[in-house]
Amino acid sequence: MPYPQIKRRQSGFTLIEIAIVLVIIGLLLGGILKGQELINSARVKNLASDFRNVPVFIYGYQDKFKSLPGDDSEAVAHVGTGSVTPGAGDGDGVIEGTWDSGTAAVPTEAFLFWQHVRLAGLAPGPTALTAPDYQQRNAVGGFIGVQGGAPFTGMSGTYFICSGNILGRFAKQLDTQLDDGNTATGSLMVGTTLPTAIATTSIVDATPDISPLRRAFSCLKHFPRIPRITPATP
Template structure:
């Protein structure tokens, strides 16, 4: 209290407290953000890896079904001229028995014959009769296709998945090896899809 000319004046000593974050607080926030981002990115990588694995399992399952049909009935599924008799499914369309696939046989009949023989579960036909794969995209069979010999299964997947699958089962090059891009070119690294093909 100060006395000025007989008047009492109260002097208040007000100290303004500074507001803001300390370096420690900022560091803690940055660490938390880093952990969250790392978790999200790792989670996305795990999801991608699971999808790639599921697609590879589907391809392996189709290949096993294809080979089992051949062993059991002595004919290519989809090309089997006695498919209705062999599978016991009345009304099943037979193939022409020519030993190779036409577009119609490779797009539709392979899947119908495998399903009729109870070798392929969950056949979901596309509008053109092709099989729908794990990515909701189409798959088909051809003979001597994409530079590969024999019965070839082809399926559409995102480019990054095509590269990953090819790396896991082959050489990662869409132009060569046991797994190839349908046009026998390198996989694009941009967004989009690729047809990848492998021997059945």
């Protein structure tokens, strides 16, 4: 005797259930992307703050001692015996050396800049030149420093603040926030090698000079708000 066939209910997702899942996934992805966008925006703002803080250190030092930090030939008298100025600090009104140059054994004025502003109580950080974390870092972990000579062709100023290890896409946003939006002109310029800056249009995905994910450095020119310091007489 044949048994009657029992129809089994088919298991699976309905179109409504699938649609709900897709909506949830979309919301999650949108939230993640928006969160990453906010994080990146905060990083750019912090990088901009790094640039803005350096003139505050310089102006504060000038107000106190009428000298440029790093270049100060009277640093021992001004900030104490903790300052060391062999072969630097000649008081000629120019911060000599490049922003990322110098060592504890052979310190340039650019290297001594951070020691002077820290000993003066203007900036946080170690004052010993041999400290492993002596060199100032920016918001993304790259070096930041000051120099008197123009880092890029076409730049003019009394001193220049340079910050490294910056993603190309961050550098573009930084230029828009601080300058004219063109990374090859104006007060802020971007590049990977000296002395040529890279245009914003070259920071693209296709055959880039600098890709949005490649590391670069940005330099911002400044002029002091007090007259140039008179060079020391020999």
